[in-house]
Amino acid sequence: MLLNVAFLCLSIRKSPFIINRKKTVLTLTILYSIIATIKYSKEGAMSAIDLIILGMIKEKPMSAYDLQKNVEYRHISKWVKISTPSVYKKVITLEDKGYINGKTDNENSTLGKVIYSITDKGNDYFISLMKKTSEKMVNVFLDFNAVIVNLNNIDKELGLSLAENISKEIDRYYSVVDKKIEEREHIPFTGKTILKQQLMVGEALKEWSDEFIKTYRQEGEK
Structure with a gap:
């Protein structure tokens, strides 16, 4: 998509049918920047969600429901694009990748709530994400x-x-x-x-x- 916008800018620059080429190219250049920012923002948001969930579980093992409630209480969705469905989906993904491990808590929950804890692999991933994210250029979307x-x-x-x-x-x-x-x-x-x-x-x-x-x-x- 980004490449298509770039080619469009070049074609408009040469087109005899566009009267105000400078204004049109400028607008498309800004749009290109916005699209690139959106793409970058989505990638950064995914890493941020991983960090938030892993950080909470690292601090204290908890269920997906407790994670979601924690996100709401801390108003994390105000500064990171994270929703209730994304929390549950991310928990499943992190467990599938071996970063967290879920165990059913039959003693403290009549419903058999699954409590997640971070694994050694997950801790290594958490630390690497912390370093990687801290070195990224700041992006405000x-x-x-x-x-x-x-x-x-x-x-x-x-x-x-x-x-x-x-x-x-x-x-x-x-x-x-x-x-x-x-x-x-x-x-x-x-x-x-x-x-x-x-x-x-x-x-x-x-x-x-x-x-x-x-x-x-x-x-x-x-």
């Missing part, structure tokens, strides 16, 4: 950039309305994170520092949003 790149394709009034929507959601995101920091004073240092990180990201996005809307509005007045 924001869904609303797909809206920003298409603002030139709609009228200015609608574009400003959409930009205002994005700004409101950024403000809402900031407020939610700020509230969590106040509510979760008891959480470990690592959890607190991630919340602080997310708050600082929110601050930067708020500043960017204000500047963008101001500039976008001025462009329409020229």
Whole structure:
């Protein structure tokens, strides 16, 4: 798919039928960047999910249900794309690969809950993922950039309305994170520092949003 976009950019550059070649190539180049980011983000998300699940099990053996509840309680889905179905699927995959081992707990559960623990192979994989992930270039994927790149394709009034929507959601995101920091004073240092990180990201996005809307509005007045 990425290669197809690249070839399309080259063909448009030479095409006699495209009047505004520079603008079209620029748009496609940005789209290429977004597609590449999505691909990179998906690969990174899979590794992140592995790390989260293995880390929780390494900390304390638990069932898939407890893992899912832990993900919800820690609001991990707010900074890693992870859902309830993906937790259960990932547990099955990790067990199939020999990274975790499930044993039925008949003593403490009338339903025979399966409790998972990390294996030596899983621990080695966990450490290698920690090293690999820490060495990756930082990548920030924001869904609303797909809206920003298409603002030139709609009228200015609608574009400003959409930009205002994005700004409101950024403000809402900031407020939610700020509230969590106040509510979760008891959480470990690592959890607190991630919340602080997310708050600082929110601050930067708020500043960017204000500047963008101001500039976008001025462009329409020229």
